[in-house]
Amino acid sequence: MLDIRDLTPGDGLACDAVMRTLPDWFGYEPGLEDCARAVRTQAGRVAVDDGEVVGFATWERRTGDSAEITWAAVRKDRRNSGVGTSIVEAVCEDLRAQGFRLALAMTSARSKDVVPTHDAYEETRAFWRARGFLFVTELNIWETDFALLMVRPLGPIAPAPQTPA
Ligand SMILES: CC(C)(COP(=O)(O)OP(=O)(O)OC[C@H]1O[C@@H](n2cnc3c(N)ncnc32)[C@H](O)[C@@H]1OP(=O)(O)O)[C@@H](O)C(=O)NCCC(=O)NCCS
Structure with missing residues (x-):
């Protein structure tokens, strides 16, 4: 059964x-290094099935709102x-519980390659939009x-009570 639990620094190798397994999306070495740092230092969630990490997400505060x-x-x-x-819904719930009003994410809009290649991120954009x-x-x-x-609002957007930190 799938368990969505908190990410811990000990999950680093499993997340790497x-x-x-995803070279079509994550073939850029500096990006992989940045992710390796993130899974060891940032908050997040991992999906564990039968003792194995099968997915994860990390997150970082941007402002008091987001x-x-x-x-x-x-x-x-x-x-x-x-x-x-399941992972993204758990993370959004964590963010809401911590008082954030917006969840942000960034993905590829399109490659800078001059010669058009297969756009692996088309499915990724559809995934985020459906979420x-x-x-x-x-x-x-x-x-x-x-x-x-x-950006995904984490609740109704009303006038902010104070200037975000
Ligand atoms: C993008 C990514 C994280 C999404 O994770 P995922 O587990 O594949 O996504 P899900 O299975 O939850 O959802 C994808 C589709 O599966 C189907 N699905 C969702 N829940 C399902 C369920 N319980 N049972 C069966 N199918 C399901 C839906 O068709 C869904 O499509 P939708 O977006 O139209 O609703 C993953 O595909 C991935 O790692 N992609 C490559 C790397 C990447 O793009 N990372 C994000 C960079 S910004």
Whole structure:
């Protein structure tokens, strides 16, 4: 049975192994190194099945109002069976419980390759959209791809009571 529990620094190697099953999405070495750091230092959730980590997500505070889901991945052979949804819903619940009003995420809007190649991130964008993340804007902040900033309200959006920290 799938268990969605808190990420711990001891999960680092298992999360690295999940990432290595997804070269079509995560083939860029500096990105893999950034993720390796994130799974050892940031908060998050892991999906565990039969004692094995099959997926994870990490997150980091951005402002008093918002936190960003920095990395999310499900082992290649376990994709499209609800694992990612369970992880993202658990993380959004954690963020709501901690008082955040917005969950942010970034994914590839499109590659910067001049010659068009298969867009593995089409499914990824559909996944986030189906999980309630709205597409905000494209940003030119990455070397290989244009980034797509996405945001999901974690509850009703009313006037903020005070200036965020
Ligand atoms: C994106 C990613 C994290 C999503 O995780 P996932 O486990 O594959 O996603 P899910 O199975 O929860 O949802 C995908 C589809 O599976 C199906 N699904 C959802 N829950 C399901 C369930 N309980 N049973 C069977 N199928 C289900 C749905 O068709 C869903 O499509 P929808 O988005 O139209 O609802 C994962 O596919 C992945 O690691 N992709 C490659 C790396 C990547 O893109 N990471 C994110 C970078 S921003």
